Amino acid sequence: MKRLILFFLVICLSLLPAEIWAQETSDLAPVPVLQKESLAAELLDLNNIYRGQLTEYRAAEKEFVIARDHYLQLQTLAAINNVTEAAKKVLGLRNQVLITYLDLLRVNLIAAEGVEISAKELVLERLSGQKLRLQSQQTALSTATDREQINQLADTFTKQAPELTTVSQQTVSLLSLGKLQNVFDRLRSIREELLVPPDSQSSISLERSEREIDRLNQALEALFVVSWAELSKGLQADNVSSFYSNISKTLNPIYTNLTKLVAFLEERMR
Numbered sequence: 001m002k003r004l005i006l007f008f009l010v011i012c013l014s015l016l017p018a019e020i021w022a023q024e025t026s027d028l029a030p031v032p033v034l035q036k037e038s039l040a041a042e043l044l045d046l047n048n049i050y051r052g053q054l055t056e057y058r059a060a061e062k063e064f065v066i067a068r069d070h071y072l073q074l075q076t077l078a079a080i081n082n083v084t085e086a087a088k089k090v091l092g093l094r095n096q097v098l099i100t101y102l103d104l105l106r107v108n109l110i111a112a113e114g115v116e117i118s119a120k121e122l123v124l125e126r127l128s129g130q131k132l133r134l135q136s137q138q139t140a141l142s143t144a145t146d147r148e149q150i151n152q153l154a155d156t157f158t159k160q161a162p163e164l165t166t167v168s169q170q171t172v173s174l175l176s177l178g179k180l181q182n183v184f185d186r187l188r189s190i191r192e193e194l195l196v197p198p199d200s201q202s203s204i205s206l207e208r209s210e211r212e213i214d215r216l217n218q219a220l221e222a223l224f225v226v227s228w229a230e231l232s233k234g235l236q237a238d239n240v241s242s243f244y245s246n247i248s249k250t251l252n253p254i255y256t257n258l259t260k261l262v263a264f265l266e267e268r269m270r
Contacts, residue, residue: 114182169244
């Protein structure tokens with residue numbers, strides 16, 4: 001069983017999102033199995049919806065660019081009407097894509113293990129707030145008929161865009177560090193099962209391996225403490241841009257040491 005768990009953890013490490021590397025002390029109770037299955041199904045549905053909406057939005061964006069170019073060249077009433085309708089369509093589709101994207105972030109964060117509940121709740125509340133604002137804009141857009149109304153809604157979105165970026169960075173940062181924390185927590189549990197009783201007649205090589213594993217555990221604990229403290233500070237300030245922009249530099253040492261710890265524990269089990 002422990003070998004299977006170790007194999008699972010190796011897979012978890014290998015599946016960390018590549019895009020995150022180019023740019024996730026938990027008090028969280030385990031998510032019940034049925035809830036995990038429900039969240040997994042919801043994520044699958046949302047991913048399919050998101051991909052379809054994104055394709056539709058990109059097509060509408062091309063149509064808008066063409067309509068805008070025609071308007072700039074012709075300056076006719078028909079061209080004004082066409083570009084207004086194209087703008088309304090592309091703004092509505094953009095809102096839909098972003099609402100679905102926020103839902104994806106929300107469900108991923110709910111399902112995530114290794115993230116403290118207080119941090120989850122804080123970012124989930126911010127995700128909900130941004131979604132409500134987009135839904136409000138979507139409602140206003142559905143009744144807008146005048147070019148000026150649509151321009152105003154476009155300006156409103158422009159003002160919201162930095163906040164959407166901020167909450168997205170916060171969620172991705174929590175998911176990235178949380179995923180590694182979850183792997184470390186599971187490895188620590190396996191480590192405790194492998195500990196040699198103090199009164200046992202262990203060999204010198206076994207004692208040496210125990211010390212190496214302990215050093216690695218301590219190094220990882222220190223890295224997590226520093227990383228969580230930095231991320232928590234950014235969350236409280238509602239600005240994790242510094243953490244997010246350096247996430248690869250921050251998490252790569254943790255990832256490397258976790259991979260080494262998996263190898264040590266596998267060797268120890270043999």
